[in-house]
Amino acid sequence: MARLQPVRGTHDILGEKAIRFRTIFEIFKNVAERYSHQEIDTPIFEFTETFKRTLGDTSDVVTKEMYTFEDRGGEQITLRPEYTAGIARAFISNGLQQSTPCKFYSFGPIFRYERPQKGRMRQFHQMDLEILGVEEPQADIEVLAVAADFLNDLGIGKHITLELNSLGDPESRSDYRDALVHYFTGHKGKLSEDSLKRLEKNPMRILDSKDDGDRELIKDAPRIADFYNQSTKDFFKMVIDGVEALDIKYVINDRLVRGLDYYCHTAFEFTTDQLGAQGTVLAGGRYDGLMEMMGGPKTAGIGWAAGMERLAELIADDLLIKQNRPVVVTPVGAEAQIPAMKLAHDLRVAGIVVDMAYKGNVGKRMKRANKQNASFAVLLGEEEMARGVAMVKNLDQGSQEEVSLSQISDYLKGKG
RNA sequence: GCGGGUGUAGCUCAGUAGGUUAGAGCGCCAGAUUGUGAUUCUGGAUGCCGCCGGUUCAAAUCCGGUCACUCGCCCCA
Known part of the structure; x- marks a missing residue:
């Protein structure tokens, strides 16, 4: 018996759990199609390079969480640790720059070699939604609307908070990053060990720290909004006005950041306090720099992913698809x-x-x-x-x- | 990668000044009922007490290691 266990961090999906997954997927698919999104299913593995190039060599995902192996033909292969890179690759492979805007949705397994804990597995499942080829903030608004509708249709909207931020355009973002490095370097002695590493690799991540000492420093750290240039301000205002017009509740969280370089402008997370340490249930943002970084045509993009396992813990039993009685x-x-x-x-x-x-x-x-x-x-x-x-x-x-x-x-x- | 907790029947769990044959409930199987389910009654099987080693006349129980699960850190959905 002991030997016939599933691999650490993986789970069998059967019985009620399978019904929960199917219920959530059906609702997701329904909402996505209502917004005129098309299904896309990309392979669950890609050339390692696809993820390495886009996620960056310093990100945790690339440095220690990828399932990478050499296949029999000697190719370096990686099980996808996220959706966006694969979809961006498919966009380029299929020459879809001819047909923008592209509105996609997808669902399937994601793999990350992490220490398992509540709401965190090595194989887990995400629902993904992307709009490619739209630079206008209307796409940001729409994508947030899909997310909010989805969570409402799941009946859990009231337990979930939308946290919203703008990372600014590349110029604003870069100025802010420099200011942060300058500020924290001046207080190096008070930073936690983890944050000292972040200062080297990914300074914006310090803003996320849960360490009490760090938090004291963060209070007086430069605020990103002070570094927005005019076009960033205009863009963010459009997004906020749209979200308000659609009556989507939100809070601004200027500590919400994305570590990867290709992110810009809108970043958001839908979080709950009902899942322990892993409270993020759906998250995403704008990634206008991604396609170029992959070697494709400059193409704007925005999207999000939602964690199936985490949502499955939240939905009420009476939502589940009824089984046909035989x-x-x-x-x-x-x-x-x-x-x-x-x-x-x-x-x-x-x-x-x-x-x-x-x-x-x-x-x-x-x-x-x-x-x-x-x-x-x-x-x-x-x-x-x-x-x-x-x-x-x-x-x-x-x-x-x-x-x-x-x-x-x-x-x-x-x-x- | 780092720290805490927990491993006994299919499931939920009892079981320590170490002691002979390891328990309960649920579930499962059989019978009462060979042309009629649920309820009820009767009976039955549950098991290398996670694994390996140590202490001891004797270990589910004490010690060490290991693996798994779990909670948190890191990171993320």
Whole structure:
């Protein structure tokens, strides 16, 4: 038993969990298509270079979290640790710059070699939404609207806060970064060990620190809004005005940052306090610099990803897709086996969900039917066959009546 | 990569001044009911007490290691 465990940080999805996943995906798909997004499914692995080049050599994802291996042809392959790079690659591979704007959605597994904990797995699943080729803030607004609608349709909107920030255009962002480095370098002695490393690699991340000492310093650190140039201010105002017009609740969080260089302007996270340390349920931002960094044509982009496992913990039970209750066909006696199978088949062809056990006497089969939460049992024995009928039992009420074989499917559909 | 907690039946868990045959509930199987489920009653099987080693006449119990799960840090969905 001990050896037949799933690989650390992976989980089997079955039973109620599978239903939760499907429920959430259906709702996601429904919302995305309402906004006229198209499905795209890219491979779950890409050349390692695709992720390395876009995520940067200093990011944690690239330096220690990728599942990378050499395939039999000697290619360096990586299981995707995020969606955007693969979709951007597909955009370029398929020459889609001809057809912008592209509005995509996708769903599937993501892989990161991390220490598992609540809401954090090595294989997990994300729903992803992207708009490619739109520089206007209207795309930012729309993408936020999809997210808000999605969470509302899941019935969890009220437990979730939208945190919004602007990282500015490259110029604003670079000025701010310099100011931050200058400020924190002046207080090096008071920074936590982790933040000293961040100062080297990714200074904006210091703003995220949970260390008390760091937080004291952060209070007086330069604020990003003071470094916005006019075009950044205009852009961000458009986004905020749009979000307000659509009545989407939000708070500005100017400590919300993205470490990677290709991010700019809008950055956002939808968070909850109901999941322990991993409170982010959906997050994204604008990445106008990404395509060029990959060697493609300069193309704007904005999008987000939502964590399936985290959402699955939040949704209410009554939201789950109802399972179809089966009708159970039960032969009585050996001679009824084949005729019962024929009856079951006819009902299935007629579109009814039917199950028939493979063995057992009537008592066993009825017990099994009950465990399956069957709605009806259809019993077929010698007596019924002689008269061209079957005994149809309502398992909720315990009542039963004979129904002519030719009318059973209509009878069951009428009651179902 | 770093720190805390926990590993006993399919599931939820009892079980320590170390002691003989390791327990309960739920679930599962069988029978009462060989043409009728749920309820009820009767009976049954649950198991290398995570794994390896040590202490001891004797270890589920004490010690060391290891693995897994879990919570947090880091990072992220």
